[in-house]
Amino acid sequence: MVMVHGDNFGLVLPPKVVEVQIIVIPMFDKNYDVEAIFAACSLSVQTLRATRFRVEHYFRDIYSVGWKFYAWERKDVPLRIEIKLKCI
Numbered sequence: 654m655v656m657v658h659g660d661n662f663g664l665v666l667p668p669k670v671v672e673v674q675i676i677v678i679p680m681f682d683k684n685y686d687v688e689a690i691f692a693a694c695s696l697s698v699q700t701l702r703a704t705r706f707r708v709e710h711y712f713r714d715i716y717s718v719g720w721k722f723y724a725w726e727r728k729d730v731p732l733r734i735e736i737k738l739k740c741i
Contacts, residue, residue, distance in 0.1 A: 665729055666729055668731040668732070671707075671729055671730065671731060672707065673707055673708070673709045673728065673730050674706050674707045674708065674730070674731060674732060675701055675706055675707070675708045675709075675730070675731075675732045675733075675734060676708075676709055676710070676711060676725045676730045676732070676733050676734070677694045677697050677698050677701075677708065677709070677710040677711070677734045677736065678694075678710075678711050678718070678721050678722070678725070678733060678734070678735050678736070679691060679693075679694050679710075679711075679712065679714070679735075679736050679737070680718055680735050680736065680737035681714060681737070682737065685737075685738070686738060687714075689738050690736060690737070690738050691712060693736050693738060694710050694712070694736050695710070697710075697734060697736065698710045709730075711725070718735075
């Protein structure tokens with residue numbers, strides 16, 4: 654079972670077979686509330702795991718958002734959830 658798409662980066666597995674189906678990535682802005690963003694990410698992961706999805710979160714904030722997206726695309730994660738909360 655192999656899926657085909659437009660790049661040449663190797664094997665692409667279908668969503669039912671891949672190890673991680675969903676990745677939750679927090680996004681930060683200048684005026685961000687880290688605790689609120691991490692709490693929202695954790696709640697999302699718990700909710701999705703309760704529905705039997707294979708979900709991971711990526712809380713490391715030393716990398717840019719683009720780097721995080723690319724890293725998880727290379728790992729063939731079919732769905733990415735981005736969470737961003739702006740503090741007013």
